[in-house]
Amino acid sequence: MRSVAIRFAQMLLVLWAVATILFFLFRLMPGDPTLAYIDTTFTAEQQEELMRQFGLDRSLAEQYLLYFANVIQGEFGTSFRSKRPVFTIIFEVLPNTLALTVLSITIAYIFGVLVGAWLAWRRGSIAEAVGIPLVLTLRAAPEFWLGMVLLAIFAFGLGWLPSGGANSAGMQFSSTFDRLTSPDFLRHLILPAATLALYLQGLPLLLMRSNMLDVLQEDYVMMARMKGLPEWRILLLHAARNALLPVVTAFALGLGASVGGNVVVETVFSWPGLGRVLVDAVASSDYPLAQGAFMFIALILIVMNFVADLLYTVLDPRVSHG
Amino acid sequence: MDLQRRFLIMSAAAASLAVPLLSSGVAHAAGDPIRKIILATAAQAADPQEFQAAQLIAQEWRKLGLDVEVRGFPRPQLSDLVWFNRQKWDTTMWRMVGRPERSDPDELVYNLFHSSTAEKGFNFVGYVNKDYDSIAESQRRETNVEKRKEIVGKAQAMVAKDAPYVFLVHPKNTVGYLSTVFKPATVVDQGGIGVRNFWTFVQAEPAGAVKDIIANSTESLNSINPLYISGAPDSWVTELIWDRLMRIGPDGLAKPYAAKDVKWVDPTTLEVTLRPGMMWHDGKPVTPDDVIFSFEATMGDKAPMYKPFASNIASMEKVGADGVRFKLKEPNASFLISTIAKMNLIPKHVWEPVLQGMAGKPQNAESYQEQLPIGSGPFKVARYKLNEEIVLEKNAAHWQAPKFDRWILRVIPNNEAGLGMLRRGELNFLSDYRGDPKLLIDLAAQQKDIQVASTVDMGLRFVGHNLRRKPFDDPAFRQALSVAVNRNLMAQAAWNGFAVPASSMISPALPFWHQGTPPKASLDDAKAILKKAGYEVVGNKLHYPNGVKETLQPE
Secondary structure, X not given: OHHXXXXXXXXXXXXXXXXXXXXXXXXXXXXXXXXXXXXXXXXXXXXXXXXXXXXXXXXXXXXXXXXXXXXXXOOOOEOOOOOOEHHHHHHHHHHHHHHHHHHHXXXXXXXXXXXXXXXXXXXXXHHHHHHHHHHHXXXXXXXXXXXXXXXXXXXXXXXXXXXXXXOOOOOOOOOHHHHHXXXXXXXXXHHHHHHHHHHHOHHHHHHHHHHHHHHOOOHHHHHHHHOOOOHHHHHHHHHHHHHOHHHHHHHHHHHHHHHHHOHHHHHXXXXXXXXXXXXXXXXXXXXXXXXXXXXXXXXXXXXHHHHHHHHHHHHOOOOOOO | OHHHHHHHHHHHHHHHHHHHHHHHHOOOOOOOEOOOEEEEEEOOOOOHHHXXXXXXXXXXXXXXXXXXXXXXXXXXXXXXXXXXXXOOOOEEEEEEOOOHHHXXXXXXXXXXXXXXXXXXXXXXXXXXXXXXHHHHHHHHHOOOHHHHHHHHHHHHHHHHHHOOEEEEEEEEEEXXXXXOOEOHHHOOOEOOOEOOOHHHHHHOOEOOOOOEEEEEEOOOOOOOOOOOOOOHHHHHHHHHHOOOOEEEOOOOOEEEOOEEEEEEEEOOEEEEEEOOOOEOOOOOEOOHHHHHHHHHHHHOOOOOOOHHHHOOEEEEEEEOOOEEEEEEOOOOOOHHHHHHOOOOOOOHHHHHHHHHHHOOOOOOHHHOOOOOOOOOOOEXXXXXXXXXXXXEEEOOOOOOOOOOOEEEEEEOOOHHHHHHHXXXXXXXXXXXXXXXXXXXXXXXXXXXXXXEEEEEOOOEEEEEEOOOOOOOOOHXXXXXXXXXXXXXXXXXXXXXXXXXXXXXXXXXXXXXXXXXXXXXXXXXXXXXXXXXXXXXXXXXXXXXXXXXXXXXOOO
């Protein structure tokens, strides 16, 4: 229990560090948010007024204290550009991002773990000779290229699937749940999720395979064989369970990273998600929105890391410290 | 002060000593060699066309004996340099986008080159010319259109002669739509804007069973707010929801819209009569009180982006049952376009409590997002997600009710996907296309129901020289740089033919106001101009005229 408390304290420390770095990072970037308003009719008075509105006329130390006091209260402020609360903007796109990320990463990891284990088992076979280069190619292919190829084939070419967006134009739903479970949404989800899954599957697959190759050399596998256990049982219950540990960490971290890291897929498929919000915010020096979005992603990443640690103790009893 | 004077005396003494010494040896002497000139531009990734144009320009300037470095910056960094560090750069690529309110030349004639905007406003090149100032001021006061046209012509001629800018091109705006959805004859081409405009969306007739206009934006929207100028796609939405007393017509002139009648009583008094029977989207009538409130809302401190446009209003009062009289502080010829046709009419019963609640607080109207915005325009809001989609429905009670049932704007950042969606009907009006226009035209050649409209834009691409810095303070030098640039080549090579050569800040898309022809590109002419002004090429390197020192370092 004590170790959990220590980890929790560490988590808070990391969050504080992230919040602080974010604060200074954006303010050190060249340019300031008023640049977005430069225009023939833009006056010096308007610029000063904007700086005052954004609170950027105060000293850096003052800004930092104010920012921190707000962050502690869970208040991330108002976007400079759209003037809406940061949380409103984030939560508007979050369901889309979660649907895309969770689905694709789950598919990628289930596929990766099973096929990785199988390829390790079939070491030296034709399946391996074909499979490994294929996996590496998909892993190395740029996401936008993969996405555009899928779009060209399944949307523009065959016309089976929509070319972008999360819904058909003008669709109306009674609730977010209704929307996320509607056939229309799922049809729009197929191509971006497939692109992301194809991109993500390489890591768990290769990780699983190399772990399996190690584990299969272990004495207890030999022991299991000598006991005459069926092959599938050895593969799944003895070898795979142990080979799975690093993959679990990778999954937890990958999920965290993907939530904000889908910018490319979101842009190719015009998917209204968190990654695009983040990029737009950084591009227009919208400090509160960028800070809020990054903090949110960091939070997910750190929490997932924490979850991975906890999962370890379940999967591998050696890890739990009495 | 003392130091400066001492320096002057010393350098004068040094010059008087040096000149006879040198002239005894050589026939005539040149000044210092001109330092390396830095041409700032958006980075290649940020704007490939602009970057390529900068390369072409540098290539020509080098032939004059100049050492030119093209330096690419991310956009924010470039803006920061040009706008906030006005002493630090030499010359820069710059752009200005087309907007309906730029149909009136005032903004371009006044804000770009008047000396009052040189320190902190848009006159970032630092062009200061008393004669020009008085021309710019007089066109603003002149209410006789023909006389004003003449003055605006003079302003353009003076800018062409003094060459603070090298005018490059006016890009074409290329968009597409489906003729199976829109009857092409009912799609309106607005001068300098193109077919994506208010009039098309309100007047176009369906050609078939599809009753939804499905348009696109390549960027997310910021807000839907009648008191906040927040971005281009935002304005396409707001102009459909909120009516204005006048609107800028397809010919670029302001015409009465929510006002039945607009007339000047004298140069500082304008009388407006409201069109009868107009309703807000919530069913309440539009009254003169609403009109006065709408303008008052922008005059206080709660709508800072709109405030400058209302600054010339001295007072307003009701006249009769449906009239409003505006009293101006001074005569202003562009008042109809820059103020009357710009301000959104907003319902007093919705906004008065909101603004009252903000009184004495730091918040302003820009941060207020109505759950369901209420205007009196031809479309009303059904629902919206600013990062995803805006759905408007036709306001059947409007006196100019649209022919389509819905107007839907989808946020599609991927240009190629936008093309694919148009082909498949997932979009039927490709209203925002930033990819290669040729792809769109090729697509239209393959698929007959795709109509493409390519319109010369009011927007402008140019090189702005920093007139605060030598050698750009010399009109002859600037003139030579301008003549050296081949605008036709630029329009073809950098803009793929989707641009026309520019000669003025006012686009040929506004034929009434536009004046001037682009100079014929000629290196020989450019060299002759430089030679005549005393510049000299020594060993392939261009030198200042005799006696001129180089005082700056390349930054």
